[in-house]
Amino acid sequence: MKNNITESSKCNAEDFPSVDGLRMTRQRSEVYSVLMSYRDHPTAGEVFERAKENMPTISLATVYNCLEALVQHGAVRQVNFERESSRYCPNLTEHGHFHDEESGKIIDVPLKKGAKLSDLLDLPEGAEIDNLEITLRGKISNN
Amino acid sequence: MKNNITESSKCNAEDFPSVDGLRMTRQRSEVYSVLMSYRDHPTAGEVFERAKENMPTISLATVYNCLEALVQHGAVRQVNFERESSRYCPNLTEHGHFHDEESGKIIDVPLKKGAKLSDLLDLPEGAEIDNLEITLRGKISNN
């Protein structure tokens, strides 16, 4: 029952009126609410399909523009798996992504609190990390 | 003076005659030696340019085919940065990649020996990891 969006738990664009220094147009608000409501990792095309339900006139170019604006303002994250189309993630906590090969699902993988990256990696001398991406692929053996 | 390929240290295709269960054609051998000689992270296009120096008739389609075969047989690794073209890595030890925003260079980041991924990540119950990709972007402050 985790992360299951019921009809009554769905949000509307007006529930997300502002993102820091970004002018909130109707389209940006709609795209943002699509991501905040269904908390999965849709592609731009999937965001487009969902956004059209509420706003049938929105264009794919605008969805790309809105996603870019939201990413640049740190409101959502862009995640990439191999060469597949980019996906967009509403979870702003530090986390990686596990791609389940069986179900195709993408699962957020939280970074353990207090864990330091430098415990795992031999970082280059003087490296200042602006961005970290951790991607896992595999299966979930449920028995 | 690390990882500097001098003229005399360059290798030729015949220095890499075999990769486990993969039929070693002239083209595959050439592509493989390009990767093993210059130990950086070239794109398919860059591999193509380098391979043509020794084998002017090789085609880009073949370079893509060879790279795919080498990746599938675990002889080289494919690495992706955001939506850029794929790059190919000859380093088979477990490591991540640091993309230096200033120089554009890609630096291998070794995993510390003995470090466990589960110390850093809250992996999903029963996750069997087939593939791990760690990508870092940032600057190197040298002072």
Place this chain on the structure above:
DNA sequence: TCAATAATTAGAATTATTCTAAAAATAGCT
């Protein structure tokens, strides 16, 4: 030697994304 299979090749096709340029919306004045 001779089929069967696999690899290479040039060029066409695909597809996610970006670009272009015109229309619409918005913001900041007066």
Place this chain on the structure above:
DNA sequence: AGCTATTTTTAGAATAATTCTAATTATTGA
């Protein structure tokens, strides 16, 4: 409110990395 500058949206064209197609060439192994 009107006016103007700026930003955003939009449809459709363009781009570019990669994959596909179908013909040719190379290799295997009976």
